Amino acid sequence: MLFARVPLIGGLQLLWEGSFGSQFGLSRTVVKATPLLLTALGMVIAWRARMFNIGGEGQLLMGALLGSVIVKLFLHSAIPPVIAPAMVLAISAIGGGIWAWLPAWLFVRRGVDVVISTILLNFVAVQVLTWAVRGPLQQESKSQPLTDLVPNNFLLPRFNPQSDIHVGSVLAVGMAIILAWYLFRTKGGYLLRLVGQNDRVARANRIDPAKVQVRAMLISGGLCGLAGGVDYLGVAHQLGESFSLNWGLLAIPVSLMGGLHPIGTIASAGYFGALFAGSENLARFTNAGSTLVYIIQAVAVLGLVAVRALQENQRKQTVVVQE
Numbered sequence: 001m002l003f004a005r006v007p008l009i010g011g012l013q014l015l016w017e018g019s020f021g022s023q024f025g026l027s028r029t030v031v032k033a034t035p036l037l038l039t040a041l042g043m044v045i046a047w048r049a050r051m052f053n054i055g056g057e058g059q060l061l062m063g064a065l066l067g068s069v070i071v072k073l074f075l076h077s078a079i080p081p082v083i084a085p086a087m088v089l090a091i092s093a094i095g096g097g098i099w100a101w102l103p104a105w106l107f108v109r110r111g112v113d114v115v116i117s118t119i120l121l122n123f124v125a126v127q128v129l130t131w132a133v134r135g136p137l138q139q140e141s142k143s144q145p146l147t148d149l150v151p152n153n154f155l156l157p158r159f160n161p162q163s164d165i166h167v168g169s170v171l172a173v174g175m176a177i178i179l180a181w182y183l184f185r186t187k188g189g190y191l192l193r194l195v196g197q198n199d200r201v202a203r204a205n206r207i208d209p210a211k212v213q214v215r216a217m218l219i220s221g222g223l224c225g226l227a228g229g230v231d232y233l234g235v236a237h238q239l240g241e242s243f244s245l246n247w248g249l250l251a252i253p254v255s256l257m258g259g260l261h262p263i264g265t266i267a268s269a270g271y272f273g274a275l276f277a278g279s280e281n282l283a284r285f286t287n288a289g290s291t292l293v294y295i296i297q298a299v300a301v302l303g304l305v306a307v308r309a310l311q312e313n314q315r316k317q318t319v320v321v322q323e
Contacts, residue, residue: 023162023163024163025277025278027163027164027165028164028277029270029273029274029276029277029278030164030165030169030270030273031164031165031166031169031234031235031273031277032272032273032274032276032277033169033172033269033270033272033273033274034168034169034172034227034230034231034234034269034273035060035227035228035230035231035247036247036250036251036254036269036272036273037172037173037175037176037254037265037266037269037270038172038175038223038224038226038227038230039056039060039223039224039227039247039248039250039251039254040251040252040254040255040258040265040268040269041172041175041176041179041223041255041262041265042056042059042096042100042219042220042221042222042223042224042227042251043056043220043251043252043254043255043260044179044183044255044258044260044261044262044265045179045183045192045216045219045220045223046100046216046217046219046220047196047255047260048183048192048193048196048216048260049192049193049195049196049212049213049216049217050195050196050197050199050213051104051107051114051213051216051217051220052114052115052118053100053103053114053118053217053220053221054114054115054118054119054122054249054252055099055100055103055117055118055119055121055122055221055224055248056220056224056247056248056249056251056252057122057125057244057246057247057248057249058099058118058121058122058123058124058125058126058248059095059096059097059099059100059125059220059221059224059225059228059248060096060224060225060227060228060231060244060247060248061125061126061128061129061228061243061244061248062095062096062098062099062125062128062225062228063092063093063095063096063099063224063225063226063227063228063229064092064225064228064229064231064232064239064243064244065095065125065128065129065132065137065228065239066091066092066094066095066225067088067089067091067092067095067228067229067232067233068132068137068147068232068238068239069091069137070087070088070091071088071147071148071150071151071154072136072137072147072148075148075151076151078153079153079154080153081152081153081154081155081157084151084153084154085154085155085156085167085233088154088229088232088233089226089229089230089233091229092225092226092228092229092230092232093222093223093225093226093229094222094225095225095228096221096222096223096224096225096226096227096228097218097219097221097222097225098221099121099125099221099225100118100217100218100220100221100222100224101214101217101218101221102117102121103117103118103121103217104213104214104217104218105214107213108210108213108214114217122248129239129241129243130145130241132239133145133146133147133239133240133241137239139238144240145240145241146238146239146240147238147239147240148238149237149238150232150233150237150238154233155233155234155237156168156230156233156234164235166234166235167234168230168231168233168234169234171226171230172227172230172269173266175223175226176262176263176265176266177262177263179262180261180262180263183262188215191207191212192212192215192216194207195207195209195212195213224248224251227247227248228244231243231244231247245276250272253272254268254269254272255268257271
């Protein structure tokens with residue numbers, strides 16, 4: 001019934017036009033991919049250390065929330081446009097890092113499962129956000145549960161007034177390159193990967209897995225919090241109860257499709273960003289826009305899982321033959 005209303009070729013054409021078919025579509029793709037890339041990088045770091053962080057959404061919200069606190073405190077100040085957004089982004093990263101440190105501490109000190117604690121903290125973050133935008137951070141007019149609009153000196157600069165692409169997109173790609181260097185060219189990255197692959201070997205070499213894993217979660221949460229700050233200053237410009245579009249949860253399939261590699265995650269985030277941008281164009285012509293996008297996402301993820309399962313099966317068969 002869906003494809004009777006929206007032929008597959010026509011639907012894909014609308015998706016393409018909405019994501020890459022024009023300068024506006026391309027800018028929307030980049031903007032949508034930016035928070036996805038940053039949160040997915042957070043998942044890469046945590047999962048590489050075998051800390052299965054499912055709390056990217058909560059860490060993103062807490063990062064944006066703490067960033068909005070800074071904006072609220074200096075709402076009518078004259079902080080230079082270069083310093084103001086940098087200050088908010090730094091605080092956002094700290095907020096996300098602290099929110100990720102909590103489940104990491106619970107895991108290494110009390111043995112609380114990271115998956116469970118991070119999922120539960122997502123719900124806590126949503127409630128904290130709701131309380132804040134209806135209470136101390138609510139706009140001065142008190143008309144809606146929203147924060148005040150971000151002043152111009154706090155906004156992330158845009159490269160073109162006619163485009164939505166902002167400095168945060170370049171920052172996200174830069175972070176991916178830095179993390180790739182960190183993971184595969186530094187001692188800290190090597191220890192992180194070692195702990196994730198075999199913590200017994202790490203202990204045998206007098207490496208404390210707990211310290212490495214806590215550090216990985218701090219970095220992971222910091223990246224997710226940074227994503228919240230970037231989306232807040234670059235696109236949304238104010239916080240509300242529905243601030244996030246589930247970027248933190250979508251970051252998991254994005255990071256997996258990227259092979260848990262920072263550079264691969266750039267392409268994966270771009271793919272998902274294009275789907276979201278294209279779905280907006282598709283929704284203008286049919287009510288099935290979001291449905292088709294979810295189908296394409298699911299097919300891509302399931303296809304990746306099938307390919308990896310096949311590769312793993314072939315690897316095992318090769319090992320058996322060699323033995």
